[in-house]
Amino acid sequence: MATTQHDADVIVVGAGPGGSTTAYHLARHGLRVLLLEKTEFPREKVCGDGLTPRAVKQLVKMGIDTSPEAGWLHNRGLRVIGGGVRLELDWPDLASFPNYGLVRTRLDFDDLLARQAVGAGVELRTNVNVLAPVLDDAGRAVGVTAESGPDKAPVTFHAPLIVAADGVSGRFPLAMGLAKREDRPIGVAVRRYYRSPLRHDDNYLESWLELRSKENPDKLLPGYGWIFGMGDGRVNVGLGVLNSSSAFGKTNYRRLLTDWLANTPEDWGMTDEANADGPILGAALPMGFNRVPHYTRGVLLVGDSGGMVNPFNGEGIAYAMESGELAAEVAVQALARSAGPERERALAFYPTELKSRYGGYYRLGGIFVKLIGRPEIMKMATRHGMPHPLLMRFVLKLLANLTDPRGGDAMDRVINAMTRVAPAV
Numbered sequence: 001m002a003t004t005q006h007d008a009d010v011i012v013v014g015a016g017p018g019g020s021t022t023a024y025h026l027a028r029h030g031l032r033v034l035l036l037e038k039t040e041f042p043r044e045k046v047c048g049d050g051l052t053p054r055a056v057k058q059l060v061k062m063g064i065d066t067s068p069e070a071g072w073l074h075n076r077g078l079r080v081i082g083g084g085v086r087l088e089l090d091w092p093d094l095a096s097f098p099n100y101g102l103v104r105t106r107l108d109f110d111d112l113l114a115r116q117a118v119g120a121g122v123e124l125r126t127n128v129n130v131l132a133p134v135l136d137d138a139g140r141a142v143g144v145t146a147e148s149g150p151d152k153a154p155v156t157f158h159a160p161l162i163v164a165a166d167g168v169s170g171r172f173p174l175a176m177g178l179a180k181r182e183d184r185p186i187g188v189a190v191r192r193y194y195r196s197p198l199r200h201d202d203n204y205l206e207s208w209l210e211l212r213s214k215e216n217p218d219k220l221l222p223g224y225g226w227i228f229g230m231g232d233g234r235v236n237v238g239l240g241v242l243n244s245s246s247a248f249g250k251t252n253y254r255r256l257l258t259d260w261l262a263n264t265p266e267d268w269g270m271t272d273e274a275n276a277d278g279p280i281l282g283a284a285l286p287m288g289f290n291r292v293p294h295y296t297r298g299v300l301l302v303g304d305s306g307g308m309v310n311p312f313n314g315e316g317i318a319y320a321m322e323s324g325e326l327a328a329e330v331a332v333q334a335l336a337r338s339a340g341p342e343r344e345r346a347l348a349f350y351p352t353e354l355k356s357r358y359g360g361y362y363r364l365g366g367i368f369v370k371l372i373g374r375p376e377i378m379k380m381a382t383r384h385g386m387p388h389p390l391l392m393r394f395v396l397k398l399l400a401n402l403t404d405p406r407g408g409d410a411m412d413r414v415i416n417a418m419t420r421v422a423p424a425v
Contacts, residue, residue: 004081009036018303018320019165020113025328027121038129045106046283053097054318073103073231082209141298165302184290185369191238193277196269203230213259222247244373288362294351311365312399359424
């Protein structure tokens with residue numbers, strides 16, 4: 001497949017979960033893969049650090065040991081707090097997904113995935129900042145230009161196919177002329193680590209549907225919050241605000257986080273700055289395919305680069321890894337064909353399959369985002385929905401996108417039918 005002028009069969013830009021997963025599966029199929037990362041490992045990333053069973057399934061596919069002995073904190077499900085109710089919902093027992101979630105810092109997680117890719121035969125080059133595509137006369141990407149090392153030496157790499165997995169910034173797709181769509185949902189999240197011996201080894205991910213400040217507990221703060229135990233003496237605490245909220249873009253999110261935490265019990269350790277482990281950091285959550293097309297002119301978009309965060313729950317890692325696996329499968333088949341119309345026909349399957357898998361579900365998620373952005377609807381849903389465990393188990397399956405496609409229970413069949421009939425985004 002490779003020719004003398006090519007440095008690899010596929011260049012993957014960005015070694016986050018999407019990029020490393022893509023590279024791993026490409027290499028496992030025998031392709032020469034060049035994985036370019038602008039930083040050095042280990043490196044920090046803004047994230048909740050919680051993984052649902054969807055992400056766990058992808059880790060298992062990559063042959064990663066997810067046992068507690070390997071440094072993973074397991075969780076049984078989601079604890080939801082709102083409307084005066086505290087409800088613990090176990091992950092559903094399904095044939096298609098494991099029944100446990102995980103927690104691990106992105107400092108460890110991304111490094112682990114990158115090393116797994118290298119173990120599969122991927123060539124990883126760190127401290128390489130990709131700047132732009134190299135285009136042929138037809139405008140097709142045939143390589144990348146970059147700056148390498150501390151001296152920012154200019155380098156160029158060539159390959160017949162490029163995968164853009166450079167995250168929410170999407171610098172590479174932007175250089176290809178692919179701007180974000182403003183009609184798709186987007187969120188902003190901030191998070192901080194706190195030392196909390198009381199809460200650090202929680203076996204549930206905890207989600208707060210109502211946030212209140214200590215100064216004015218009767219007034220709801222915008223957004224939703226989370227407290228995820230890390231198992232190492234710390235918790236990851238954060239909150240997210242969606243662009244359907246009137247507070248989006250008009251709020252000091254870091255102050256919002258500390259206002260909420262000031263109302264938590266003192267023995268949790270989150271009301272005292274002395275327990276903080278690092279600064280409050282924030283990031284955007286690109287949702288519902290907010291950058292398309294996912295394939296064009298030799299470039300496949302994976303994960304956040306293609307706006308694949310789940311609008312229902314803000315989960316991005318699972319979809320980055322799933323789209324990476326799919327991109328690898330498509331690339332392997334395409335590169336086995338002659339360059340030209342045959343190869344392009346194979347590559348066109350990638351956006352078509354993404355739309356088939358997630359299009360209807362993300363459409364429903366867009367409606368959900370608009371509804372919960374209205375405080376009166378969120379308050380009513382919390383008050384009337386939380387007291388009903390059966391309904392909330394249905395909501396958990398819907399929000400986490402955890403169903404069996406065939407042979408599932410009545411809830412699975414309803415959710416699957418809803419996503420099939422919804423017009424794809």
